[in-house]
Amino acid sequence: MRWGLATRLGGVLALVSLLMAGMTGLYAYQVARELLVQAAKDELMTATQVVARRVSDIRQDASRDLQLLAHYPASLALLQGPPAGQAAQAEQLATLFELLMSANPAYFQMRLISASSYGLERVRVDRDGDTLLRVQGDDLQEKRHYPYVSDTLKLPAGSTYLSRIVINRERGAHAGLGQPTVQMASPVTNAQGRALGVIVVNLDLKGAFTRLAADLPAEFQLFLANQQGDFLIHPDSSKTFGFDAGRRVLMQDEFPATRALVDDQVSQVVLEANTGTHASMPMVAAFLSRKVKIANGEGKIILGLAQPRSSVLNRSHALGMTILQIAGGLALTGFALALLLARWVTRPLNIMSTAVARFTPEQPIAGLPVHRQDELGQLARSFDHMQLQIRQQFTELQANRVELEHLARHDVLTGLPNRRLFMERLENALQRAKRTQSALAVMFIDMDHFKKINDNWGHDAGDAALQWVAQQLQANTRKTDTVARLGGDEFVVLLESPVQREQIDSVAQKLLDAMREPWFYDGHLCSIGLSMGISVYPENGDTADALLSSADSAMYSIKSASRNNFGFAPEG
Structure with missing residues (x-):
């Protein structure tokens, strides 16, 4: 054929x-x-960030409820006098507790605890199954020895305390007994600022995260660990709160790449797990750590989401x-x-x-x-x-x-432009100033005694101080000006035209005055001063490097002479 x-x-x-x-x-x-x-890794990290924000929202909602209750007149009235004759105020506050707990299923328990009488509970409402239970009389307990009471009483008015995440072992906790929980508390203070008691909310950690997980795709697995890496939330409940039973079940053992999170080397990790317990079912996972910046017993939490790699590849x-x-x-x-x-x-x-x-x-x-x-x-x-x-x-x-x-162009801690972006803006500003024959100024700023803050209260205090100074600098300069962080405790401000010597003096003095505003860290009043060196175009140079160098030299002259002051670079 x-x-x-x-x-x-x-x-x-x-x-x-x-x-x-x-x-x-x-x-x-x-x-x-x-x-x-x-794309699955990116999706997981985005979803993890969303869950982290929702966790933060839950904490902020609880904090707002605490502040409302701490300033509620009945709370202070119950703590200022003897229990006799205060039944109406107690009933009023208990009713408010019940309304808030009905609206917030994550609340296990709400209490008003007195600073006197060994921390006696004055008003208490517990969740018991599907009902709310008012605890009264001899069932009220003394709680002064618990950190969420003793530590909260030391905080200033308007503060919020966050306890460690533990299994609730308190006697008579009803629905909260034996459940993962965290206590949030705020002091109730009188007109003189003295703490007479605390408002305490017990949060249902497991229930809150179950509701969060319900909004995620079915194949997503949710993880939560404390700052040491102990699992608090895990798809396998036998691996949670191992330390409560005298053993350690650590996140970094199951996901070795997360050790960098525990050691504070990075703030987020995306990984593929295909060894150990995940050898038979490889996983794609994203973890991130979040520091707790209010008064607390837990330095940070680590949140993670994972999904089987097979479900990702099924799409192909x-x-x-x-x-x-x-x-x-x-x-x-x-x-x-x-x-x-x-x-x-x-x-x-x-x-x-x-x-x-x-x-x-x-x-x-x-x-x-x-x-x-x-x-x-x-x-x-x-x-x-x-x-x-x-x-x-x-x-x-x-x-x-x-x-x-x-x-890459902004400082991670303060959100300000970094050196790279600042130098670009300074170069552009110089080109405009040369074309229009106008002036501009560069202010080189160094924090006075910044090392003492780190030495006295730790690097978290130093970071908080840097963020506060950055906020003050931005709040007291024009929107057209550029405030940047060069590194360490060094900041720089670019004042573009029109700018006169009187205006520069006024801005510099305004920034110094802003630092006199009281700033507290962990209940301690911190004093922050600034040493400022100022260079002006064209008197002190016609290049970005020359202006920055002149301002730097002027700043060191001020720091050597007096500190907490400003001065201009001599004309060159």
């Missing part, structure tokens, strides 16, 4: 088309799988089937059309082959004959659908890149 030219050409074209489609499909499939895994199966269909359709279409007209078949195939060969995530497939109403048009539309799937994932990656670029 002799094969005709059309049959042979059709067979060759079908084979070539199949090979081209297979190779292109294999490449596209591999790229898609990699993009899907990376549909794409694989589409590519398989494309390959088969390309071969059959090429063979059928070659029998009728070889040139009519080869030309569009060559167009598609060239277009697919140029395909990258950044450059879409162009020139596909998607408007054809035959098999080639269907094939082109399948390729177009494939590239849309991949580009959607690539768009998410680009959004993350924009965020990283922002972080």
Whole structure:
């Protein structure tokens, strides 16, 4: 049997088309799988950040409720006098407790505890199953020995205390007994600022996180650990609160990459777990740590989300089937059309082959004959659908890149522009000043006695002081001015035109005066001063480096002479 030219050409074209489609499909499939895994990691980190914000919202809502109750007149009235004759105020406060607990299912218990009588509970409402229970009389207990009472009484008015996350072992805790819980408390103070008692809310940690997890995809797994890495929330409940039973079940043992979070080397980690307990079911996970910046017994918490890697890759199966269909359709279409007209078949195939060969995530497939109403048009539309799937994932990656670029130009701690962005703005400002023959000023600022703050109260206090100074500098300068942090305790301010010597004096004095505002850290009054050196264009130089160097020298002159003052660089 002799094969005709059309049959042979059709067979060759079908084979070539199949090979081209297979190779292109294999490449596209591999790229898609990699993009899907990376997109899943980004999605997990975004979801983790969202959950972290919602956890913060829960704490802030509870803090607002505590402040409301601490300033409620009945709370103070019950603590200022003897219990006799205060039944109406107690009933009023208990009713308010019940209303707040009805609106907030995460509240296990709400109490007003007196500073006197060994921390006697004055008003107490417990959650008991689906009902709220008013505890009275001899069932009220003395709680002065608990840190959430004794430590809160030491805090200033308006403060909030956060306890460690533990299993509740307090006698008579009703629904909260034996459950993961955290106490939040605020002092109730009189007009002289003396703490007469505390308002305490017991939060249902497990219930709160169960409600958060309900909003996540079913395959997502939620993790929570304390600052040492002990699991507090885990899909396997036997691994939670191991320290409560005299053992340690640590996050860094199950996910070794998270040790950097526990050691404060990084603030977030994205990982793939495929060893140990996850050898049979590899996971993609994202973890981040959040420091607790209010008075607390828990320095930080570590939150994580994970999902099976198989569920991520399952999304690529549909794409694989589409590519398989494309390959088969390309071969059959090429063979059928070659029998009728070889040139009519080869030309569009060559167009598609060239277009697919140029395909990258950044450059879409162009020139596909998607408007054809035959098999080639269907094939082109399948390729177009494939590239849309991949580009959607690539768009998410680009959004993350924009965020990283922002972080590269701003100080992470204060949110101010860093040295790189400041020098760019100074260069631009100098160009404008030269064109318009106007002046500008650079203020080099160094915090006085910053090392004492770190030595006395730790680096967290130092970080808080830097953030406070950054806020004061921004609040007392114009929006058109640039406030930046160069590093350590060094800040710099760019005052653009119009700027006169009197205006510079006024701004400098305003910044010094702002530092006299009382600033407290952990109940301690901290004194912060600034030494400022000022250089002016064009008197002290006509380049960014010259102006910054002159201002730096002037600052060191002030720091050597008097501190907490400002001075101008001498004209050069």
